[in-house]
Amino acid sequence: MKVLYGFEYRRGVSVIHRIDPRSKMIYVILFTALTVYFVNPLLLLLVLSSSLPIVAISRIGSRWSQSIKGSLFFIAFIFIFNFIGIVWATGSVYDAVISGISMSIRFIALISIFSVFFLTTSPEDLTQSMVQVRIPYDYALTFNMAMRFVPTLSREAQIIMDAQKSRGLEMEKGNLIRRIKNYIPVLIPLIISSFRRAELVADAMESRAFGASKKRTSLYVLALGKRDALFILITVLSFLLLLSLRLVLGIQ
Amino acid sequence: MAIIEVQGLSYSYPDSPKPNILDVNLTVDEGEFVLITGPSGCGKTTLCRCLNGLIPNSYGGAFSGRVVVDGLLTTEHPVYEIAQRLGLVFQNPENELFCTTVEREVAFGPENLALPRGEVRSRAEEALGVVGISHLWDKSPEEISGGEQQKVAIAALLAMKPRVLVLDEPTANLDPLSARSVLNILAKLNTESGVTIILVEHRLEMVAHMADRCAVLDDGKLLLIGEPDEVLYSEAVDRMGIGIPKAVKVAKRLSFGSKSGKKPLSSRDLADIIRGGKQ
Known part of the structure; x- marks a missing residue:
């Protein structure tokens, strides 16, 4: 990685x-x-x-x-x-x-x-440049949020891995296929928690008037x-x- | 003047077998500081979502009753309209900060309102100043502490100039020191700027003395509401899983209430009464 x-x-x-x-x-x-x-x-x-x-x-x-x-x-x-x-x-x-x-x-x-x-x-400049080349804001924002949540998700993955290891999951054991299978107990909780997180983030966005206006202002213009x-x-x-x-x- | 009116509110989530909120009536006056508490799973978060219209607008489920926020009926107005009157701060700041810098985060709301750029900037700067984190403007939400994250979340809502701030356990993930600093900001907003505050909180120890009224939710029902000393010194709260301040517990054991009529809410009040002796 x-x-x-x-x-x-x-x-x-x-x-x-x-x-x-x-x-x-x-x-x-x-x-x-x-x-x-x-x-x-x-x-x-x-x-x-x-x-x-x-x-x-x-x-x-x-x-x-x-x-x-x-x-x-x-x-x-x-x-x-x-x-x-x-x-x-x-x-x-x-x-x-x-x-x-x-x-x-x-x-x-x-x-x-x-x-x-x-x-x-910077992700914010990149997002702004996407908006300025007429990529719809929703897509630009999605991209920006993906960048924002990469470290959060990787931290969460680590926590889940530690939790599963402490319950006896041996991740480094077995042949290649076995090792790939070992990741399933990590991936499933990670995916589920990401979906939950996505819902909460959506709530937070709505609570800040997301979608109030078709043409929103940008704090910075490139x-x-x-x-x-x-x-x-x-x-x-x-x-x-x-x-x-x-x-x-x-x-x- | 009532700024929030909740009448006969009942609600259950789409797959919920029983109502998550049952027949809640609540009126909050402009400028009030209302504390809501109750054991886990009592419907506090659900009530918060009802107040800013996320329920029923984004959640579906069975909704009945009326919620009026600053003259807007939540069932008839989209969340973004209500959001300009009432700001909702969530429990975990990590999920409510979705931008890559603090400044963008705070500007997000005013940007959505399509305000002129100068106005967006001045509102963002002002909001950061009010919560005392102007120096963090170019940091990423990943780089700052939990308490600072929660302050960013509060600033992000203040930038939309709401008249009401609803906070869903804002200090749940914070250490006592940062929790106090966040709660002090709320007290200041309430007394100095006249923002109506509805605070859902377990740490009554820290906030009971700040509130004008205190409400206790249990199993989706609003059991008690009244002045904090009335509610916390009532017998009903003893049997519930809520964090009654130690000062109140001690005073109850010493049966202060019945003897002197004094009902201390914080350890400072309690100490004053004890020091004052027989007065």
């Missing part, structure tokens, strides 16, 4: 933190597209390195590296399955290795891009400024530069 730490927002004061989520979203969309479009591992490595300056400026290095470290486990899986698949289909071990490397870098690049976005964007223009400019230019490597130079 350590991967998740690499996505959890912590307050920061860097320029990147203050850039509008919508501008950062442009970076996420363009560079995600590149990870899908590129095949050559070196090009993918360039896409991955695009997030390095952002990491440096926003000083999120330690958390970002946690997300990367956490993803290494998945990479082993991806590499092996990809390798087997390619060898099966083409019989070429060389192709399989190259493709496995590409797949792995592609995955790390995706993790890196999204991690950078979530690490530098505005695109000079730093957003600069960020978008750099993003688009580097996107075009990378794109031209394939389109003009013909590197796959």
Whole structure:
């Protein structure tokens, strides 16, 4: 679960933190597209390195590296399955290795891009930006509340786990399937209590006049400024530069 | 002037075999501080939900009688309309704070009312100031203590400028010190701003002397209502599972009431009477 730490927002004061989520979203969309479009591992490595300056400026290095470290486990899986698949289909071990490397870098690049976005964007700014791109407020609020209740739920999961262990549930025992089954006595109470909690939260929302007006006010409004223009400019230019490597130079 | 009128209120939840509230009549005047107590499961929470219209509007079930809040009949007005007159604070602050910062939490109500942005901001700042937690504005509800969470919840309702505040065991999850600090805020709101307070509470020790009237609920019925000393010194309350203040218990044993007519509610009153000797 350590991967998740690499996505959890912590307050920061860097320029990147203050850039509008919508501008950062442009970076996420363009560079995600590149990870899908590129095949050559070196090009993918360039896409991955695009997030390095952002990491440096926003000083999120330690958390970002946690997300990367956490993803290494998945990479082993991806590499092996990809390798087997390619060898099966083409019989070429060389192709399989190259493709496995590409797949792995592609995955790390995706993790890196999204991690950078979530690490530098506060949930409230993200919610507000969703409202401002005309996503209905109900959905934006649902998203915001999901972010709010993640730590609450994980604490509750821990409490339930402790309670079940103290009644003799041995969670670390048995083979893989057995271990998955061991989670059922934790999951069921967690789900039920989450439903109850959801009802209470709904009561609290109604008690604060939720739904009183179709067009509600927002305490803060995001505005695109000079730093957003600069960020978008750099993003688009580097996107075009990378794109031209394939389109003009013909590197796959 | 009556700000809340409850007449012949009976209610049972959709799958409940027996009524959760049975024939409750209650009138609360503007500016009053009413304390409601009673053993667990007596219908206190249900009564609170009836007061702000969550029952029957969001819960369904069998509802009869009338509840009028500041002129609004709860069966005819949606919860969001009643919420602007009557704020309801819940027992567990963890479930009533759903935003990612304290400031957003407090602004949520005024935002819903579509007030101008400047007004939303000034109301949020004012409400945080009233409960004394302005310094927490940028904290996440996860990062602050239970007492502070409950103060945020109170501020979030005050930002909507309700005339009545109903609190459902607001100190249940708090240590004595934070509980006192929350209760003191209520007393201040009541005396200084004239907010009508209806407080459901087990810790009578801390609040009995603040209240104008005290009501005892049992098994969905309103058994007793009257001035706190009348109610707490009555014989009926002894047999019920409610937390009678120690000062009252001691005074009862010494049969103060019958001898001197003095009915102390807090340990301070009791000490004064004892110190005063024969007066």
